[in-house]
Amino acid sequence: MKKFYKQAEGGTAPGGYTVRLDGQTLRTPLRHPVLVPSAALAAAMAAEWDAQAGEIVTASMPLTQLVCTMIDKADSHERAEMNAEIVKYASSDLVCYLALNPAELVARQEALWHPLLGWLQDEYGVVLQPVKGIQYVQQPADSLKKIADIVANLDAARFTAAQVVTGVTGSAVIALCMASGRIGAAQAYDAATVDEVFQLEKWGEDAIARKRLERIEGELTAVEKFLFLMKGGEATASA
Structure with missing residues (x-):
């Protein structure tokens, strides 16, 4: 996937912290909004997104992958x-x-x-x-x-x-x-x-x-x- 945003940053959100790409809240593959309890984690995830160049390489974003798995899977019917x-x-x-x-x-x-x-x-x-x-x-x-x-x-x-x-x-x-x-x-x-x-x-x-x-x-x-x-x-x- 080609990089589609210019800026990634962590910030506050109702109930915790999130990552925003050009001001838009990051969502998981199942379209759940990303929400974490730690500002440091949101900032670290944002750094992963900010480090992407022309192509987005999901394997280079392990924290993002773990958080998305947690949100999409850990409390699901699976x-x-x-x-x-x-x-x-x-x-x-x-x-x-x-x-x-x-x-x-x-x-x-x-x-x-x-x-x-x-x-x-x-x-x-x-x-x-x-x-x-x-x-x-x-x-x-x-x-x-x-x-x-x-x-x-x-x-x-x-x-x-x-x-x-x-x-x-x-x-x-x-x-x-x-x-x-x-x-x-x-x-x-x-x-x-x-x-x-x-x-x-x-x-x-x-x-x-x-x-x-x-x-x-x-x-x-x-x-x-x-x-x-x-x-x-x-x-x-x-x-």
């Missing part, structure tokens, strides 16, 4: 289906399947994954059984029910974060830990990519693998910034 998808990931979660070997990789996985499973158990009483190897293990039905309840009770922002992070990492556990503030983007990245990073260290750099890792890191960083700004935090040049 929410129940999206909740169920997160629970489906939890039933065969990445962090429950440790490698058989080598020992160094297993140790890294245990160091990164076991604290997340421990937090989920301590905080919510959710017990997921980790195993070694790829043989599927049936997780306790009551634990999956508890995860379903946790997801259903997330507010719109944290649900959006959980839904996106689940898809990016393949782990509902990592997603819930990040959405709840237990871990940030860096720890989520380490937990999600421990296998790939280990393989790169062992066998050397691979351009395709590295690009995938950079994409994961970028998406997780955007989610972290989104959650921070939703709470009223101030954006920084390096954030």
Whole structure:
């Protein structure tokens, strides 16, 4: 899409803050007006729009994408289906399947994954059984029910974060830990990519693998910034 506006700016609106393009309120793909609770988030989104050149590249506007997803999806009739998808990931979660070997990789996985499973158990009483190897293990039905309840009770922002992070990492556990503030983007990245990073260290750099890792890191960083700004935090040049 060609750029159709000259100026993007954040500003106040009834009930919160919005982004305006040449004075017109930004709308989501489903035509809902964009409204957020934080002036800093509105300003950061406006900066994304202001940075567009001749063509609008939506992939270069992660905060805008997250906010539009939150508005269009998190409180919609699709929410129940999206909740169920997160629970489906939890039933065969990445962090429950440790490698058989080598020992160094297993140790890294245990160091990164076991604290997340421990937090989920301590905080919510959710017990997921980790195993070694790829043989599927049936997780306790009551634990999956508890995860379903946790997801259903997330507010719109944290649900959006959980839904996106689940898809990016393949782990509902990592997603819930990040959405709840237990871990940030860096720890989520380490937990999600421990296998790939280990393989790169062992066998050397691979351009395709590295690009995938950079994409994961970028998406997780955007989610972290989104959650921070939703709470009223101030954006920084390096954030």
